[in-house]
Amino acid sequence: NISELTISRLSIYLRCVDQLLEAGVETVSSQQLAKRFNLNSAQIRKDLAYFGEFGVRGVGYNVRQLRQYVVEILGLDRERRLVIVGAGNLGSALCHYSGFSGGNFLVVGVLDSDPSRIGDATPAGLLVEDAARLPEIVAQRQAEIGVITTPAAAAQTVCDRMVDAGLRAILNFAPIRLRAPESVLVKSVDLKVHLEELSFFLAHAEG
Amino acid sequence: NISELTISRLSIYLRCVDQLLEAGVETVSSQQLAKRFNLNSAQIRKDLAYFGEFGVRGVGYNVRQLRQYVVEILGLDRERRLVIVGAGNLGSALCHYSGFSGGNFLVVGVLDSDPSRIGDATPAGLLVEDAARLPEIVAQRQAEIGVITTPAAAAQTVCDRMVDAGLRAILNFAPIRLRAPESVLVKSVDLKVHLEELSFFLAHAEG
Ligand SMILES: NC(=O)c1ccc[n+]([C@@H]2O[C@H](COP(=O)([O-])OP(=O)(O)OC[C@H]3O[C@@H](n4cnc5c(N)ncnc54)[C@H](O)[C@@H]3O)[C@@H](O)[C@H]2O)c1
Ligand SMILES: NC(=O)c1ccc[n+]([C@@H]2O[C@H](COP(=O)([O-])OP(=O)(O)OC[C@H]3O[C@@H](n4cnc5c(N)ncnc54)[C@H](O)[C@@H]3O)[C@@H](O)[C@H]2O)c1
Incomplete structure (x- = not known):
């Protein structure tokens, strides 16, 4: 029973990650994501962890892998x-x-x-x-x-x-x-x- | 520097309160609001407290006053x-x-x-x-x-x-x-x- 607000945050993360890829950024931490897009870093980690293990603590996220992960959670990997x-x-x-x-x-x-x-x-x-x-x-x-x-x-x-x-x-x-x-x-x-x-x-x- | 997500929650609270008024509900606690509309009661209290003192602890909110409070925060009290x-x-x-x-x-x-x-x-x-x-x-x-x-x-x-x-x-x-x-x-x-x-x-x- 995921709330509508959680799903809308995933859509926002997808757009943020798309902007990072456009800017050529390859890795990003939840703190950097939060600072750049006026989000809450603890909420980002909580949202991503809800759906499974992702990212290595202290290393940050691989942006391309993060995008694929969010795309799959949102069911956007098929027509x-x-x-x-x-x-x-x-x-x-x-x-x-x-x-x-x-x-x-x-x-x-x-x-x-x-x-x-x-x-x-x-x-x-x-x-x-x-x-x-x-x-x-x-x-x-x-x-x-x-x-x-x-x-x-x-x-x-x-x-x-x-x-x-x-x-x-x-x-x-x-x-x-x-x-x-x-x-x-x-x-x-x-x-x-x-x-x-x-x-x-x-x-x-x-x- | 209020985040876009906070403002969109206020719009959601406004619609929830409108539904309560339609149903003739006069008072509501943050827990009841959260349960009925799949929201987070701690987040509701935090959001409302951010803009000033509102509601009496343990008594719940007067729905009509809550509506007016949210309308004013959103600047909807004028054309x-x-x-x-x-x-x-x-x-x-x-x-x-x-x-x-x-x-x-x-x-x-x-x-x-x-x-x-x-x-x-x-x-x-x-x-x-x-x-x-x-x-x-x-x-x-x-x-x-x-x-x-x-x-x-x-x-x-x-x-x-x-x-x-x-x-x-x-x-x-x-x-x-x-x-x-x-x-x-x-x-x-x-x-x-x-x-x-x-x-x-x-x-x-x-x-
Ligand atoms: N964001 C969304 O979710 C969403 C959804 C649907 C459409 N759109 C977008 O909305 C826009 C409009 O879509 P539409 O279906 O109404 O298109 P449309 O072609 O029916 O209407 C566009 C209108 O803009 C006018 N126009 C063009 N240049 C102008 C200018 N410089 N100054 C004033 N008017 C000008 C045109 O004469 C035309 O009447 C498109 O950019 C479309 O991609 C966005
Ligand atoms: N939610 C929003 O933010 C938002 C924004 C703009 C418009 N709207 C709403 O969207 C709706 C459409 O707006 P519009 O400007 O395109 O209106 P419109 O009158 O241009 O289009 C409505 C279309 O629906 C068709 N229709 C009527 N009954 C039908 C039925 N039983 N089966 C199939 N088609 C049927 C009509 O023939 C017409 O072509 C309205 O309800 C309007 O209030 C909502």
């Missing part, structure tokens, strides 16, 4: 296929974003229920398909992750259909809390949290 | 006005999202450099305006936050112009690391981190 349901503004922006369709993630379907959108070409080259074909598309293209970018009113129905189609991990952007079985992870995103971080900065910069 | 530059898919999705233009956040301008987009009505009722008018729009409408939803190639130029126009907090979606003066906070968002959390779940659910 993960996505289906996006809701081909409006947000769905379109996500389907041709390099983060969603690059590296080990691949968008294999963009679906919508509006007949006037079905058949449209998306910027990434996929054609928008009928949302009614979700079960068949998930099975044929071995999708593992569903992304919901529909209005809130449609989101629970879409979520239920994703679960029925066999998807076990769902990323939800609609502003509504979704119900799903225990065996399915539904992660809701609220971009407002990033505005809150900026608001914190503005409030404390005012002194 | 924060945003200008979005890049009125494409993502920019359009953000300008009429209730999280960006609701509560204490308000989108006061949606700008673009493409003449064929200028003058378009956005779903939120604002008209797309010429990006060249950024300084005048920031001054006249007292914007504090800039949001960059342009392609990566244009992002640094847009960031520089936001800084020159007086914006001190910038939310960047373009996949590029931006340079800005010390006095300006640039927060880059990579929605891929949410896919990584789902990937972690899939990798560990496989057993």
Whole structure:
């Protein structure tokens, strides 16, 4: 039962390690990592030790090995296929974003229920398909992750259909809390949290 | 020098407290908060104590007062006005999202450099305006936050112009690391981190 905060720290460590590799750094200690990226060195050691023996005490980490270790913990060492349901503004922006369709993630379907959108070409080259074909598309293209970018009113129905189609991990952007079985992870995103971080900065910069 | 992780925890506490209020809960201890939302009770106490005296030991927190306390720390007790530059898919999705233009956040301008987009009505009722008018729009409408939803190639130029126009907090979606003066906070968002959390779940659910 790992907390969401622990996983998000692993994603942060991955980005830090990528920056170190770009800068040609080959070894790094947890103290150096903490100092350079404003992290907590004890927390870094605790997080990495949780998943197994890693690193030699007093010697620091080999950056390339550290990256591979975090990649494997996050399950990024194999391809993960996505289906996006809701081909409006947000769905379109996500389907041709390099983060969603690059590296080990691949968008294999963009679906919508509006007949006037079905058949449209998306910027990434996929054609928008009928949302009614979700079960068949998930099975044929071995999708593992569903992304919901529909209005809130449609989101629970879409979520239920994703679960029925066999998807076990769902990323939800609609502003509504979704119900799903225990065996399915539904992660809701609220971009407002990033505005809150900026608001914190503005409030404390005012002194 | 508060870490980004501390601020994101405050945003999480705010959502937890909102759920408690919805459920009619009036008081809560740090242990109950931790158990119900899979958090760390010592971390909650440490975070809240950092900003001042709050709560009475052994009695727990008054939920409504806790909410107000976190709202003030995050600077959400006053209006924060945003200008979005890049009125494409993502920019359009953000300008009429209730999280960006609701509560204490308000989108006061949606700008673009493409003449064929200028003058378009956005779903939120604002008209797309010429990006060249950024300084005048920031001054006249007292914007504090800039949001960059342009392609990566244009992002640094847009960031520089936001800084020159007086914006001190910038939310960047373009996949590029931006340079800005010390006095300006640039927060880059990579929605891929949410896919990584789902990937972690899939990798560990496989057993
Ligand atoms: N979480 C966030 O931070 C965030 C940010 C921006 C937008 N949003 C949310 O994302 C959602 C999409 O926003 P948008 O700007 O792209 O809206 P949009 O109206 O442009 O797109 C919605 C699309 O969903 C389709 N749709 C509706 N019902 C459907 C169904 N049952 N099955 C399949 N497709 C269906 C519509 O035909 C439309 O194409 C909204 O719920 C919005 O509130 C969230
Ligand atoms: N960070 C994330 O998680 C995430 C997710 C999706 C998309 N993106 C990124 O967001 C950006 C926008 O994506 P999109 O799908 O909306 O693209 P888009 O092509 O639909 O929109 C880009 C808009 O920016 C405008 N533009 C270009 N140069 C400009 C300039 N100098 N000043 C003002 N406007 C300018 C264009 O005219 C266009 O309207 C891209 O960089 C994309 O990679 C990031």
